[in-house]
Amino acid sequence: MRFLKRIWEWIDDLTGASAALSKPLYHPVPRARKTRWLYVFGSATLAVFLLQVVTGVALASGYVTSTGSAYDSLQFITAHRLGSFIRGMHAFGASAMIVLIGIHTIRVYLMAAYKYPRQMNWLTGAGLLLFTLLMAFTGQLLRWDQTGFWTAVVAAEQAGRTPFIGNWLGHFILAGNTVSGATLSRFFAAHVFFIPAVIFPFIAIHLYLVVRNGISEPPKAGQPVDPKTYRKWYHALLQREGVPFWPDAAWRDAVFALLIVVSIAILGLWVGPPELGKPPDPTLIDASPRPDWYFFWYFAVLALIPSWLERYVIILGPAIFGLFLILLPLLAPNGERSPVRRPWSIAIVVTVVVIIFHYSRVGQVAPWSPRFETQPLPPAIVGTSSGPVADGARLFYSKGCQYCHSVSGFGGIRGPDLTDAGDRLTREQIKTRIFSGAVNMPSYNGNMTANQLSAITAFLESRHRLGAAVLPQPVNAPQ
Amino acid sequence: MTTVLFVVFPYVAIFLAVFGGIYRYFSNRFSYSALSSQLLESRQLFWGSVSWHYGIILILLAHLLAFLFPDVSGAILGTSYRLVVLELIGLSLALYTAVGIAILIARRLTRSLARVATSPMDWILLFVLLIQVLSGIGIALADRWGSLWYLSNAVPWMWSLARFSPEPNAVSPLSLLIRLHILNGFLIIMLFPFSRLVHLISFPISYLWRPYQVVIWNLTPRRPGLTTPSLQPAAAFAGAADPGSHSYSTAADSADESLDMAEPESPSRRQLLSRISLAAGALAAAIVTLPSVAFLLGLLKPREVWRAVGAVDSFQIGKTVEVSFLDSSPLSWAGVTAQTAAWLRRVGNQEFIAFSLHCTHLGCPVRWLEDADLFMCPCHGGVYYKDGRVASGPPRHPLIQYPARVNAGQVEILTSPVPIMSFNQPLRRKPCDS
Numbered sequence: 001m002r003f004l005k006r007i008w009e010w011i012d013d014l015t016g017a018s019a020a021l022s023k024p025l026y027h028p029v030p031r032a033r034k035t036r037w038l039y040v041f042g043s044a045t046l047a048v049f050l051l052q053v054v055t056g057v058a059l060a061s062g063y064v065t066s067t068g069s070a071y072d073s074l075q076f077i078t079a080h081r082l083g084s085f086i087r088g089m090h091a092f093g094a095s096a097m098i099v100l101i102g103i104h105t106i107r108v109y110l111m112a113a114y115k116y117p118r119q120m121n122w123l124t125g126a127g128l129l130l131f132t133l134l135m136a137f138t139g140q141l142l143r144w145d146q147t148g149f150w151t152a153v154v155a156a157e158q159a160g161r162t163p164f165i166g167n168w169l170g171h172f173i174l175a176g177n178t179v180s181g182a183t184l185s186r187f188f189a190a191h192v193f194f195i196p197a198v199i200f201p202f203i204a205i206h207l208y209l210v211v212r213n214g215i216s217e218p219p220k221a222g223q224p225v226d227p228k229t230y231r232k233w234y235h236a237l238l239q240r241e242g243v244p245f246w247p248d249a250a251w252r253d254a255v256f257a258l259l260i261v262v263s264i265a266i267l268g269l270w271v272g273p274p275e276l277g278k279p280p281d282p283t284l285i286d287a288s289p290r291p292d293w294y295f296f297w298y299f300a301v302l303a304l305i306p307s308w309l310e311r312y313v314i315i316l317g318p319a320i321f322g323l324f325l326i327l328l329p330l331l332a333p334n335g336e337r338s339p340v341r342r343p344w345s346i347a348i349v350v351t352v353v354v355i356i357f358h359y360s361r362v363g364q365v366a367p368w369s370p371r372f373e374t375q376p377l378p379p380a381i382v383g384t385s386s387g388p389v390a391d392g393a394r395l396f397y398s399k400g401c402q403y404c405h406s407v408s409g410f411g412g413i414r415g416p417d418l419t420d421a422g423d424r425l426t427r428e429q430i431k432t433r434i435f436s437g438a439v440n441m442p443s444y445n446g447n448m449t450a451n452q453l454s455a456i457t458a459f460l461e462s463r464h465r466l467g468a469a470v471l472p473q474p475v476n477a478p479q
Numbered sequence: 480m481t482t483v484l485f486v487v488f489p490y491v492a493i494f495l496a497v498f499g500g501i502y503r504y505f506s507n508r509f510s511y512s513a514l515s516s517q518l519l520e521s522r523q524l525f526w527g528s529v530s531w532h533y534g535i536i537l538i539l540l541a542h543l544l545a546f547l548f549p550d551v552s553g554a555i556l557g558t559s560y561r562l563v564v565l566e567l568i569g570l571s572l573a574l575y576t577a578v579g580i581a582i583l584i585a586r587r588l589t590r591s592l593a594r595v596a597t598s599p600m601d602w603i604l605l606f607v608l609l610i611q612v613l614s615g616i617g618i619a620l621a622d623r624w625g626s627l628w629y630l631s632n633a634v635p636w637m638w639s640l641a642r643f644s645p646e647p648n649a650v651s652p653l654s655l656l657i658r659l660h661i662l663n664g665f666l667i668i669m670l671f672p673f674s675r676l677v678h679l680i681s682f683p684i685s686y687l688w689r690p691y692q693v694v695i696w697n698l699t700p701r702r703p704g705l706t707t708p709s710l711q712p713a714a715a716f717a718g719a720a721d722p723g724s725h726s727y728s729t730a731a732d733s734a735d736e737s738l739d740m741a742e743p744e745s746p747s748r749r750q751l752l753s754r755i756s757l758a759a760g761a762l763a764a765a766i767v768t769l770p771s772v773a774f775l776l777g778l779l780k781p782r783e784v785w786r787a788v789g790a791v792d793s794f795q796i797g798k799t800v801e802v803s804f805l806d807s808s809p810l811s812w813a814g815v816t817a818q819t820a821a822w823l824r825r826v827g828n829q830e831f832i833a834f835s836l837h838c839t840h841l842g843c844p845v846r847w848l849e850d851a852d853l854f855m856c857p858c859h860g861g862v863y864y865k866d867g868r869v870a871s872g873p874p875r876h877p878l879i880q881y882p883a884r885v886n887a888g889q890v891e892i893l894t895s896p897v898p899i900m901s902f903n904q905p906l907r908r909k910p911c912d913s
Binding site: 066068156157161166167168170171177182183282285289308368399400403414439441442443 | 642776801803806807808809810811812813814815816817818819820836837840841842843844845846848850851852853855856857858859860862864870871872873874875894895896897899900
């Protein structure tokens with residue numbers, strides 16, 4: 001032990017390490033009391049980022065950055081017990097990072113810690129939020145299966161909506177005219193080099209600013225920030241009741257970070273990494289690309305907004321969000337910090353969280369997507385296996401109606417449930433709708449013969465809520 | 480060599496112009512001026528400066544507009560009458576400019592006061608400007624018609640530079656004189672931040688409507704070489720202003736103008752070393768960064784090739800099937816992603832329509848439903864009819880068609896870029912008509 005101590009003293013003498021570290025480590029922080037555990041999310045995000053770095057480096061050592069081999073190399077990694085564990089940790093780490101940085105942002109916003117003198121803390125943090133989202137997006141694509149492949153196309157299409165340079169930007173993202181050999185390398189370079197190369201200095205600046213400007217004290221109603229007096233007041237507060245960051249506050253960070261890391265490790269071990277989809281073969285067209293869960297809400301928004309609004313949302317949405325993050329500390333550098341005196345901030349957070357939760361759920365269900373996997377209706381549901389009703393049921397499936405409409409639990413949910421269509425619609429109404437279509441339904445005029453139309457109409461007329469299907473009587477049958 | 484001269488050199492020139500200009504603006508803002516020598520000599524300056532500026536501004540404007548609107552310019556030059564008229568106007572302006580620059584050079588050579596106030600960089604600048612004007616006149620006389628080759632070769636090359644996808648071969652067919660003119664032009668751009676050319680972006684537009692004013696030199700010259708009796712403020716002022724005329728000057732005006740007159744203070748040795756260090760660092764960074772960025776952006780070579788997808792007889796009339804083929808630029812390590820696919824519909828004996836797989840909403844792969852005669856997108860539920868028209872859902876544009884043809888009994892499809900739907904309209908390929 002003494003030997004180790006002497007080695008450390010030798011290194012410290014040559015490097016001045018303890019002198020350099022003592023200031024950030026022992027800088028005084030305010031006592032947070034009741035809200036002290038709300039301050040752990042930033043450091044937890046940093047801990048998870050470091051976890052991502054370590055697991056990412058390990059994964060990169062086994063990953064082949066080649067469009068032709070990446071999928072196989074991922075299978076190789078996943079087949080290895082530790083490889084699967086590391087992939088699992090990396091995947092859950094990405095999710096944890098999104099959640100933690102989101103909570104940290106909300107905490108800072110609600111406590112108005114973006115006000116003087118911490119505006120630059122907020123701006124660098126906003127940059128880190130953006131880069132985290134970019135890392136999540138590019139990381140999903142590196143899972144080079146069918147979803148990863150089509151995610152590249154969707155990314156290029158969205159970038160294509162940028163005015164003037166959209167087409168160029170879209171093909172720049174693809175590293176060429178199509179998704180090809182160079183595409184994956186581009187995203188890999190972005191995920192592993194470009195974005196981290198920006199994240200690291202941003203983290204360094206963010207931490208430096210945290211030490212320089214001090215950790216914000218818990219806000220109190222009626223205690224507004226005045227830039228003229230704040231620093232002096234804050235300094236007096238620290239003099240009066242400050243405690244050293246190490247270990248008085250740092251232990252909570254360490255315990256919470258450990259909790260998060262252990263949770264991620266458990267999930268990575270038990271649940272494992274996300275399953276690889278089909279190979280990234282552009283000729284396999286039975287693909288249904290879906291984003292990872294943290295972009296479900298955006299996926300839903302793009303499906304549900306009016307199409308004329310879409311181009312503006314794709315471009316202006318992120319721009320407005322970015323502008324809000326930038327302008328917030330610049331336009332509101334002083335005044336009340338307590339959320340009690342800023343009820344609109346609570347309203348904004350609640351609204352945003354509810355919207356994201358709601359649309360994430362909607363995006364997960366994706367009711368607008370055709371259910372190609374649906375199976376033909378069994379005779380027990382149809383009520384018969386021959387005649388026009390049975391023919392209509394078969395046509396209902398083969399003409400694609402069942403991909404969007406559900407009958408007795410079979411089929412898609414984009415269109416209305418037609419389980420009881422016979423109760424709600426007359427024969428003429430059914431025919432009119434099939435012929436003329438609607439905003440979200442194609443017109444079948446010209447796509448169906450008269451007999452086919454009659455058969456489908458007969459099938460739908462036979463659908464009733466209560467009991468089994470009511471089969472139409474033969475025209476000449478005796479009453 | 481072509482790459483160095485017509486790719487590397489222009490980028491270096493623009494880089495130096497932009498970042499050098501920014502650096503000079505922030506480090507020595509008040510030097511953003513023409514450093515006018517009007518008070519040293521005004522008569523020759525009037526004839527030279529007016530001729531030069533009126534001529535060169537119109538010529539530069541013509542170059543700029545043709546660069547920005549090549550299609551419109553091409554349409555304007557489409558008839559020989561208009562071409563000849565515009566060429567004549569251009570030549571006249573060039574001669575007018577040449578007269579102006581000749582007077583300005585002669586003035587600096589013959590007038591001792593002006594010569595004393597002329598720096599080495601001024602001489603370099605005057606020389607390259609003279610070369611530029613003379614080479615322009617030479618082109619107008621010897622390489623007809625300059626405005627046409629400018630549109631057909633130089634403009635595409637410049638746009639390729641602007642898109643970071645340089646195509647230096649576009650200027651290879653041009654004559655030596657023209658290439659000299661181009662290179663000298665970029666040399667002038669490169670000299671921008673190091674010379675009095677910076678006054679180009681000081682935008683003295685207010686000169687057009689501001690009241691007449693008298694310039695008063697109220698600073699004592701600091702350079703020993705300039706402290707001659709004829710340069711004393713009283714003498715200079717006496718020659719410049721009419722005592723009887725109505726004149727005024729504000730403090731700001733006199734300060735600005737006097738700064739025009741005063742030579743900047745010689746930088747100290749430390750300032751000089753600082754600037755050399757920063758410039759060296761910037762240059763080293765540019766040497767490392769520019770090729771890297773160019774490589775990053777240089778993968779965008781559009782390429783289209785015809786690929787056979789099957790014999791004509793293997794497709795039934797009225798049927799739509801998926802066909803796969805190698806994409807336009809398959810790389811050896813691309814594996815399955817070197818393949819691409821399209822929906823091919825045979826509509827006649829020799830007629831085929833090839834649809835892109837990509838939904839025009841966000842690019843997901845559409846599926847063909849044989850019995851329903853519909854294309855459906857799995858992502859957001861876009862639906863298209865068999866001819867590619869939008870049937871329902873969020874897409875706003877029909878499916879994109881790829882060119883298809885029959886060649887030697889084989890159906891061929893032209894490999895095309897992934898159709899990126901732009902902000903306003905689809906690019907590259909026209910969607911099929913309804």
